[in-house]
Amino acid sequence: MDTPRIPTRILFVAVLIGATTSSQAQSTRELDAALLQMSERGDLKDTGAPQVIQKPAQVRYELxxxxxxxxxxxxxxxxxxxxxxxxxxxxxxxxxxxxxxxxxxxxxxxxxxxxxxxxxxxxxxxxxxxxxxxxxxxxxxxxxAGVVAVPAYRLEIGADAKGTCGFVTARAGTVPKTRNIFRADITTIDGRSTPLQSVNRHRLAVGRHVLVVQELIDTNRLSPSQLVQINKMKRFALAKAYKPLVVDVKPNMSYRIGARLLKDKLDTQSLRDNAYWEPVVWEEVAERCP
Missing domain, CATH: 2.30.42.10 (PDZ domain)
Structure with missing residues (x-):
């Protein structure tokens, strides 16, 4: 069953009064503050060496x-x-x-x-x-609880960007179904929606990134009654049926993303809780970043 793609900005209500925000805006504010501090200290100078401002992605839980x-x-x-x-x-x-x-x-x-x-x-x-x-x-x-992906950021000042990227893909290679791993779809990366048209791979800067993944598990691996429960859950949860995956991207590496079926979590309650699968990196392969 197809479910709507998550919007570009993931909004959430925080547990603190008056603290409604967006994950992308939070990272932008932190990056702006870091740049301001470096400017005030006089650190933003052409020293001949790259200067890096970065923070890893976070997965947070909200009420x-x-x-x-x-x-x-x-x-x-x-x-x-x-x-x-x-x-x-x-x-x-x-x-x-x-x-x-x-x-x-x-x-x-x-x-x-x-x-x-x-x-x-x-x-x-x-x-x-x-x-x-x-x-x-x-x-x-x-x-x-609700899951919130706070994107990573990495800014290199005065650096040559060649060779400082990697890739994530949900379409390369043959998924190892004997390990209960099936196809998946990457719907957002660091809070931004991926293109609706088919994309073989996504180029990312080196560092930690938060993907949001939709499972495309073969329906013939599930019983009719299990499929009924999953479809009910997806109709109710909509975009919440997708799951976050944190990937630490290294230079010149490609990460193949899939969905693992958890065969010990196929009872009715686990299906209703969307606990029957998890997003995984099932293979890492070398791929040169131009």
């Missing part, structure tokens, strides 16, 4: 809710708003819940709550297990 983290509260942190159809809403959070703990981190103590909540979200690595108070009733909630 999709506005939580009041202004002050610590003994009864837990109030949930003030939810992103419609966002991660928190799908997990089962309701406006008015008080968040007592998440992923083993207590949020009802005297410590400043904002860094604790951020720590709890990243600690789960995509999973959320939370204790909330709904009125006076303790309630346990669990599910999947």
């Amino acid at each position: 999709g809710a506005v939580v009041d983290v202004r002050t610590a509260q003994r009864s837990g942190l109030p949930v003030m708003a939810l992103t419609p159809d966002g991660p928190a809403a799908r997990i089962g959070f309701k406006v008015g819940d008080r968040l007592v703990s998440m992923n083993g981190v207590r949020l009802d103590g005297a410590s400043p709550p904002a860094p604790l909540l951020e720590q709890a979200l990243q600690r789960g690595e995509g999973r959320v297990v939370a204790d909330v108070l709904r009125g006076s009733v303790p309630t346990k909630l669990s599910g999947a």
Whole structure:
């Protein structure tokens, strides 16, 4: 089943009040700040040697809710708003819940709550297990957090760019289906959509990049009932059915991307959670960067 391509900018609602932003804008602001600092220090000079400003890509996890983290509260942190159809809403959070703990981190103590909540979200690595108070009733909630790809950036000043690139591709070579690896589609790279027309490979600067991948697993490897569950999940999740993959690109290397079918994750709940596959680099081959 075809699902819509992820938009060029991946927007998300942060857990901190008033912190809505875009991943691409975040990297742009950080790069602008780094350039300003170098300029103020007088570092931007033609020294004959390249100067490099870079930061690796990051994969972050978000709740999709506005939580009041202004002050610590003994009864837990109030949930003030939810992103419609966002991660928190799908997990089962309701406006008015008080968040007592998440992923083993207590949020009802005297410590400043904002860094604790951020720590709890990243600690789960995509999973959320939370204790909330709904009125006076303790309630346990669990599910999947939202995934945000914060792009890498690398800027070389005064450098010869030849030989400083690599490639990623989802179309080269014969995928090793005996290892349960199948075709995939790269839909975005560092927050930017790839061309809709077929592209054999994508040239990237050396460094860490975040790809977003759609699985194209052979349907004959799945039962009719499994396909029904997957199609339901994709209709509900849309672009959230895609998954991020971080690739560290080295000079003059090409990385072949695929989707691995996890045969021990084909139960109904795993299919509903989109846990039945993972994006992988299944082969690395030398390819000269012109």
